[in-house]
Amino acid sequence: MPPPADFRSQIEALRPYLLRFASLQLRDAAAAEDAVQEALLAALAGESGFAGRANLRTWLTGILKHKIVDAIRRQAREPALPQDGEDALDDFDALFRRNGHWAERPAGWAEPDGALEQSQFFRALELCLERLPARTARAFMMREHLGLETPEICKELAITPTHCWVMLYRARMTLRECLQQTWFGR
Amino acid sequence: MRLLTCKETTRIVSQGLDRELAFGERVALRLHLAICLGCRRTGTQMRFLRRAVRELAEIDLKAGF
Numbered sequence: 221m222p223p224p225a226d227f228r229s230q231i232e233a234l235r236p237y238l239l240r241f242a243s244l245q246l247r248d249a250a251a252a253e254d255a256v257q258e259a260l261l262a263a264l265a266g267e268s269g270f271a272g273r274a275n276l277r278t279w280l281t282g283i284l285k286h287k288i289v290d291a292i293r294r295q296a297r298e299p300a301l302p303q304d305g306e307d308a309l310d311d312f313d314a315l316f317r318r319n320g321h322w323a324e325r326p327a328g329w330a331e332p333d334g335a336l337e338q339s340q341f342f343r344a345l346e347l348c349l350e351r352l353p354a355r356t357a358r359a360f361m362m363r364e365h366l367g368l369e370t371p372e373i374c375k376e377l378a379i380t381p382t383h384c385w386v387m388l389y390r391a392r393m394t395l396r397e398c399l400q401q402t403w404f405g406r
Numbered sequence: 407m408r409l410l411t412c413k414e415t416t417r418i419v420s421q422g423l424d425r426e427l428a429f430g431e432r433v434a435l436r437l438h439l440a441i442c443l444g445c446r447r448t449g450t451q452m453r454f455l456r457r458a459v460r461e462l463a464e465i466d467l468k469a470g471f
Contacts, residue, residue, distance in 0.1 A: 241463045344457075381425075393416065399455075
């Protein structure tokens with residue numbers, strides 16, 4: 221039995237949101253489009269699985285996350301992404317003195333909650349994310365955007381937990397520094 | 407117990423967002439954070455980043471975007 225037209229149109233109305241959700245992780249318009257298309261097809265085929273149990277957007281996003289992980293798995297098989305030099309663990313030499321203490325104490329951020337109300341802040345955050353090395357960004361977004369646990373990230377990216385934690389640490393420190401420069405420290 | 411440096415502290419604070427820290431790590435962290443404003447700020451900012459990224463997908467839905 222084909223899904224009723226209103227279910228189909230409700231799902232279609234969420235396409236822009238889903239596309240944005242997928243693009244934030246995959247950084248590739250075509251791959252994001254494919255993932256959303258697969259998710260919508262799966263949703264239409266499995267409408268009975270929805271049955272109004274949850275918010276439609278939440279349900280669709282859940283399906284989409286699986287399709288995004290499939291896409292990441294495919295990407296991970298292609299050796300297309302350059303190494304980010306994650307092996308260089310001695311990062312942030314400029315931030316810390318030789319004895320491991322701050323070269324310059326990080327500034328506090330005024331009104332972070334207010335930033336979350338401003339579109340320009342999210343634009344600044346996106347620009348900082350785009351500046352991250354590709355592999356580091358992928359791991360970071362799997363953790364913070366998709367909300368995956370570290371073991372799953374390690375498995376999909378075929379890296380060790382230690383490597384994973386180093387990448388997440390590098391991402392957070394780099395983003396912190398970037399937002400300090402482009403937003404909070406202005 | 408050896409005291410942590412700021413570099414070690416920030417690394418453990420970050421890992422605390424990704425895994426359960428061991429008891430010894432939590433104690434060492436608390437000792438360092440009690441006396442180090444820079445590391446406290448960094449921890450706060452890392453947690454803020456998590457909130458901000460979670461909202462990133464939602465921003466089209468808010469007014470004015």
